[in-house]
Amino acid sequence: MKFNEFPFIRYTIFFVTGVLLYPYAKNTFGDILLLGMLLSLSIYTGLTFFYSPKRRAYFKTILPFLAYLCLLFSGMYVASLRDVDLIPDHLVHFANIKSYLAEVQEADQVKPNSRGNRLSVQAVETDKGWLPAQGEIQVYHQASIPLEPGAVLQVKGAPRLIAPPSNPSMFDYSEYMARKGIYFSHFIGEQFKLVSRPEKASWSSMIVSWQQYLKGKIETNIKDTHAIQIATALLLGQKQDLDGDLREAYATAGAMHILAVSGLHVGIVYGFFFLLFKPTKMKGFKRAVYLSMIVGIIWFYAILTGLSPSVLRSATMFTFICMAQMNARNPSIFNPLALSALLLLVYDPFLIYAVGFQLSYVALLGILLFQPLLRKLWYPKRKWVKYLWDITSVGLAAQLATFPLAVHYFHVFPTYFIFTNLLAIPAAFIIMSLGVPFLLFAAIPGLSQVLGWLLDNTIQLLNHGIFGLQGLPFARLDSLYMHLPEMLLFWAILFCIYQWIDDRKKYQLKGIIVLIFALGLYRLVLSLDSISKDYMVVYKLKNGGVMDYRHKGHLYAIAWE
Secondary structure (H helix, E strand, O other), X not given: OOHHHOHHXXXXXXXXXXXXXXXXXXXXXXXXXXXXXXXXXXXXXXXXXXXOHHHHHHHHHHHHHHHHHHHHHHHHHXXXXXXXXXXXXXXXXXXXXXXXXXXXXXXXXXXXXXEEEEEEEEEEEEOOEEEEOEOEEXXXXXXXXXXXXXXXXXXXXXXXXXXXXXXXXXXXXHHHHHOOOEEEEEEEEXXXXXXXXXXXXXXXXXXXXXXXXXXXXXXXXXXXXXXXXXXXXXXXXXXXXXXXXHHHHHHHHOOHHHOOOOHHHHHHHHHHHHHHHOHHHOOHHHHHHHXXXXXXXXXXXXHHOOOOHHHHXXXXXXXXXXXXXXXXXXXXXXXXXXXXXXXXXXXXHHXXXXXXXXXHHHHHHHHHHHHHHHHOOOOOOOHHHHHHHHHHHHHHHHHHHHHHHHHHHHOOEXXXXXXXXXXXXXXXXXXXXXXXXXXXXXXOHXXXXXXXXXXXXXXXXXXXXXXXXXXXXXXXXXXXXXXXXXXXXXXXHHHHHHHHHHHOOHHHHHHHHHHHHHHHHHHHHHHHHHHHOOEEEEEXXXXXXXXXXXXXXXXXXXXXX
């Protein structure tokens, strides 16, 4: 794999590095980020006019350096635009808020004792009167009528900053929400007044009503309760109705990825129409028209599922892949993949911290790099065995790449993921192949009933298989941990193995050995440090308390009330 053939990979890497460096560099470079970006770009542009073959060696060094410096500054500058500390009228800068005006951003999400929604603040009332403001608030209300996207509310009281975790090593919900641009939450009950409704239905409210209509059709034509929940999650991207047992079964079996509408589902839609008519065999103009139709279908499905971040990522990615295929029958997918990530990060640089964003791109990179290598290990003669081996190799490649991320964030690993993929991926393809026509022809009574019956039975078979896998012994490994340096070393080892298989150079094999030694040494240092360290932790609980005390490798715990 030669990086000079994939320029957008380099551009994305340096841009992402700038975004990641921003929190550490903003106090030093905060005031000159834009100046640094413009200066490096200006010098780069100016030097290109003085380029000549005689000075090639000089320009070969200085021009790439300036280009990458410009990308670093660009990443930091784009991240600074989302820094609330630099936005004067953001909510974080207001005190003594008495009430606020805000616009409803989405449809209600049903919670156990309330309904959740996002409000975008327009103005706040303080001791100085009404002042313009901006920022988003996660609210929870108990109104009898659902909030309508586009409606403007006046809410009494002040929102609260989302509290950081109260105990060590807990999930940091405040940081998770901050990455999404939300710093406040507010339980408003019924303490709000509807100021105005949208004069005409906004596109978001039309999507919501459309989703409700299709959800009603699913509930009418599918009888099994669990099948209804899976169909709603798979086809409409609504997972909030999944009951605890069903969610736990899919999580234990390692099949939650098929319930989160993402690259898999958009890829199935893309693959269904791509394989049906094989546009690679078409001539230029005809191929471009058909691929444009596929792009339109992908975005139709993305809008139908509510344009969630994961679907938006996938739709953008497959759009660039289709655009690349318009110019070439078998283009490299790496450049379109990197370009889609770069554009999404320019739009929202903090997407780089989203677990879904990381998993989507790492999984696809793993499939692109390692699936062809795994596939070469065995050439089955029978078609159905070859099909199963293709699915298995795809699952293995994706799991190999995402394993460090999954362990780092979730500390679990599904033991039977190979069998889960053999069951879930074909089932998801069949469900989507039946489900998309079902959604399109939901208004036709006879056809919708037939498709609904087929969907019902297919999903029930999938659910039986998932519950069966969950019931197997040691279905999930828990309490696994991988620190950030270990994760990076693991990926470096994988990449070096890929390079070594591709080139068979001795220095690459030596690099693999060195990296494996470094990973083992890091783990050894961590183990020795944990054994030798003494500490005491007092945990904050609602009732009573717990204290842990570690001394000479032994852990003592005291609990009261």
